[in-house]
Amino acid sequence: MNLQDFVAFYMVAQEKSISRAAIRLNFVQSNITAKIKRLEAEYETQLFYRHRDGVTLTPAGEKLLTYAEKMIQLLNESKRQVKHTAEPGGVLKIGAMETAAAVRMPTILANYHMRYPEVEIMLQTHNTEELTKKVLLYEIEGAFVADCIADPALEKIEVFQEEMMLLSKRNVLWDNGYSESQSFIVFQSGCFYRKVLEEWLLSEGIVPKKIMELNSLDGIIGCVKAGLGVSMLPREVAEQFDSHKELIHTPLVHENRFIPTYFIYRKDSVRTAALSKFIDDLLCIKTAR
Structure with a gap:
């Protein structure tokens, strides 16, 4: 049978x-x-x-x-x-950091969907470390991450440059430097932005009063607006989520003030028409910058 x-x-x-x-x-x-x-x-x-x-x-x-x-x-x-066809179709599985998913992905995905409506996009949000693992294990076809490890299996495209800002309810600057009586609100371990913030704190000799870990962007912004602490996020995120300027936006003074966002994918991955067209779109964004 x-x-x-x-x-x-x-x-x-x-x-x-x-x-x-x-x-x-x-x-x-x-x-x-x-x-x-x-x-x-x-x-x-x-x-x-x-x-x-x-x-x-x-x-x-x-x-x-x-x-x-x-x-x-x-x-x-x-x-x-x-079946591989010239016309994009089927499912495209990609991942993104929550910050990128919130402010960068809507425009990218809307433009892509307008041209290729037959493609079903499945977007996962995780931190950079987790997304990189998922790409290497073939669980997703590509991901937007803030740090690209030097792995020979990976291909990368730099798509954006994010300017990092300190967000606070009150001014975190004093005449003699940064206040050390601040709590800092961060994503969970594995987030590259958190790693940069920790490096900055160390370089400034600042010992945080407390570290608060949250796993959602809305939660972090909400806690900062409630005056519970300071966070570090990309300027695009700060401007979109704090459009009424309830918070003070302070540019990060650090060598990693500008952090690139990469799209990574495996070199040996099956290049479906859907993935190929998505990569083409990202290369156009990179060229237009």
Whole structure:
């Protein structure tokens, strides 16, 4: 019993005739008959009533027809999703840092979807460390990250430059430098922006009053607005999430004030039409900068 047996069964049910089904499938009639008999032997029941005008499904055949239709639909869907075609289609799995997903991805994805509506985009948000692992393990096709490790398996495209800002409810600057009585609000470990902030604190000799870990951008912005501490985020994020200027935006004075955002993907990954067109779009963004 194989999938072609179900295709033959489905066609006989549609045509109500073994001979007409054979013509539709370009098989000899005996071949179709053998496939039907194989199914009947497997299920130990009669699937068709045979009569002078052709065939009619038995109650058992009616039940099996439902499953045969589903199997054929899945077969056709798998061909559409897996088969390489010049026209982008199927699923494109990518990842992004939460900050990039919030302020950079909407425009990129909207423009891409406008041109390639047949592509279903699945976007995951994680920190840079986790996203890099997912790309290396083939779990996603590419990701927007803030730090590109020197791995020979990875290809990278620098897409943006993010200017880092300190965000606070009150001024974090005093006449003699930065206040040390501040709590700092950060993403969880694995976030490259957190790593840069920690390096800056060390270079300034600042010992934070407290480190608050949150796993959402909304949560971090909300806590800063509530006066619970200081955070460091890209200027684009600060301007979008604090459009009414409730917070003080202070440029980070550090060698990593400007941090590139890369799109990374495996060099040996299957370059579907969907991924190729997405990469083309990113190269255009890079050129236009």
